[in-house]
Amino acid sequence: MDHEKVNILLVDDQPAKLLAYEVILKELGENLVIASSGREALEVLLKTEIAVILVDVCMPDLDGFELAAMIREHPRFQKTAMIFISAIQVSDIDRLRGYEMGAVDYVPVPVVPEVLRAKIKVFSELYRKTRELERLNQELEDRVRARTAELENSTAKLRESEQRRSMAIAAGKMGSWDWDWINGDWMWDEGQYRIFGVSPENFNVNPANVQALLHPDDVDELRKAIAEFNKGSRAYETEFRIVRPDGDVRWCVGTAAATVDGSGRVVRVSGVTVDITERKRAEERQNLLAREVDHRAKNALALAQSIVRLTRADEVKAYVNAVEGRINALARVHTILSLSSWQGAELSKLIDEELAPYSLGGQIRLAGPEVQLVPATAQTLALALHELFTNSAKYGALSTRSGRLTIGWQVDNDALAVTWEESGGPLVRPPKSRGFGTRSLLASVESQLGGQALFDWRPEGLLCRLQVPLTRKIAASSAPDKFGAAASAELQRASG
Template sequence: MDHEKVNILLVDDQPAKLLAYEVILKDLGENLVIASSGREALEVLLKTEIAVILVDVCMPELDGFELAAMIREHPRFQKTAMIFISAIQVSDIDRLRGYEMGAVDYVPVPVVPEVLRAKIKVFSELYRKTRELERLNQELEDRVRARTAELESSTAKLRESEQRRSMAIAAGKMGSWDWDWINGDWMWDEGQYRIFGVSPESFEVNPANVQALLHPDDVDQLRKAIAEFNKGTRAYETEFRIVRPDGDIRWCVGTAAATADNSGRVVRVSGVTVDITERKRAEERQNLLAREVDHRAKNALALAQSIVRLTRADEVKAYVNAVEGRINALARVHTILSLSSWQGAELSKLIDEELAPYSLGDQIRLAGPEVQLVPATAQTLALALHELFTNSAKYGALSTRSGRLLIGWQVEEDHLTLTWEESGGPLVRTPKSRGFGTRSLLASVESQLGGQAQFDWRAEGLLCRLEVPLTRKTAASAAQGKFDAGTSPELQRASG
């Protein structure tokens, strides 16, 4: 598919090595920018938007570490991906130093062309997707601003219309009132009673009773309006809240006009009240939508970055397949959540989506009630299920036609218990160390959801038990948890 090319900066003081990098990366179809020194690289960065920097560690005058530190000091390049190339054996201390300077990866010499191309391709695509998300966010902000401007324009026209009238006939969400300034008598029409949530039979209209229905934080608005009319003001408008007897809070716009006698003394004040609660809620929903889209975009990017950085494989093809598999699992659960307007997802639907790539016939049996998961829990469980399915398809029961898998779940006291039971597959041995999939599964279930994950490597097949709380508190903490930033303790250890 056609896409906009990105710029890749190649920095090395040896022309022969630069030429080799150009030959290796030419097939990516990106723009390759050459710099033969650290200072030349800085000049290029100030003039050109760069997606990925490939830099030699050992260079005269300004080495790769010093160059990385200078690049990171500039606000524009604090998130630019840098890959170090080193022809010497790099110690763990050197690697830590490089990561502190902002490196995202190391490539040893001699360079394996396929590995270098794969790494550059991943970070180029990540850069391209980031720019696309920024563009979409900007378009959304522009639309929100346009809607807000339209809303403000409509409100202004409404206010102009209200100011041309001293009274309004009760209709829809409007009410009118009249206040005899001399003797204190009030008159409300039917719309005014409806807005305040009271009835003419049980509510006596007087200053004390009206003030009792005003929101405590807006009582001063009434006092200010009275003071303004006493000073000679003839028209006044304000927004305020009322608290109905049933506790419902409503937003209103009040417009008032004063009538004076021949001496200029105010004798009557008439006004119109408009219930604008729905408009206020619409504004809140728009603001929430803008923040939510921005939050989800950043979270999706953070998850993708974590997957790319933390996935390990001995071969390029295995690395690419692992990354694509995990990102596709994330994409599938996002599709399910989008169809529900991000209200949640059914557990059985998540399992069905993970089963879709496999043709397993009657090898898998599902048993459990319908369980609705909040978005944060659904995302985490989707990734966990992906790891279990992938591992089983490679090494477990699903790797052979004789294998069987039973997935059962139940809910008790706001806790979901999911059991993964394999049988009939190859002989199982307890692994000597945990792989990335197991570590990430444990980190996501335990750190992000506050649950537990237990593994029993039985000879006849893996038995895994996941216990996840479904309370609102857990869901809320997961929504803003460490996995959004890709920095849970388990994942940090995995990346080390």
């Protein structure tokens, strides 16, 4: 059946992708409108009625999230369907942010044409049906005005019911309520009871009982809302907490709108309540993560500063290579910790990362269980392993194809024991003095982690044993200064 075409806005800064979307969506028979940037999309929206917006998340100048926020700020586009396309891995926090900005769905790249067409078709039909329903409602209202007073009154009640239902749907079908301002009667739907943790059978909805469920610090919000409506306000919105009968505290956002009679007097207040507890918790997690990232960045900078300040070399090139190697080791462990959201790192992954720059065939043998290291221990141990690998590649077993290296580790009584055993390489002689690598290894393991590093310079190859406690607590406030204060002082004493 022929139908009126709707406008679909495609927003992407890459022409090739826009062309691909046009080809995929062409068979829908709708009007496809193109925008190559967020600002161009805003100009199109102000001039054209748009049913669905397909927008790329990653764009220069104005990304998809920022564009969605600006669109939602305009009253005309608060219900316009927006679908995000993302070519990167989307986390739960990013999805939550997208849905808060008004996204109705996500489409990953590479795009599956059938899936994209199906999603666009659903929202296009919904937009078309909504417009048809609006026109039908308008016609119905025109006819109702001509009917008798009894039918007019019945239609008015139906309209109020539909208004409450629409508000609940717009709020995610969380909960809606109605308060007769004149006689004090309340009406709660099922969602409202569920949010407050009560049931219609054992809870009588009245101002006193509702106030009893509000958090003591937020009771004034209810009084303030009543006072605003008495002053003539027509709408009110606020965030508040409730304490359920079982003690569970929930964050909510409440929106209320007043209905007035011909004289302007408030006769009814209707509203919706949305449980935003998960959003609040997500915001808390995000803030915590931001503080953690700041702390870890300071720690990494302190380590890098110490490496640059304390590295010694006879030539500039040797100095640069030494600093770069140690900074790269720090960067590698930082990447591992970032992938775990700074929860920790596996010892085997640290070793694998240090092995990556070398093509050693079967020269290295690893043996040990999976051991999870806390961030501070992982960073320090990564630098220690880097020094051992570097020295072995220059002077030890890894400097020749005949050399062999065995790295073994085990955990006993909350302590990690790592054994580094070289053989088959050049003849080993005990060093007359300790270089920076050895001194930094000793200082970091012993001073920073409270462990022990033992070296046995055997003729057939170095034997090194590291003992590291796994349960020692390092205060967060002092962690960034551990290497810069304790380790650096130890190194300076050793070099002096």
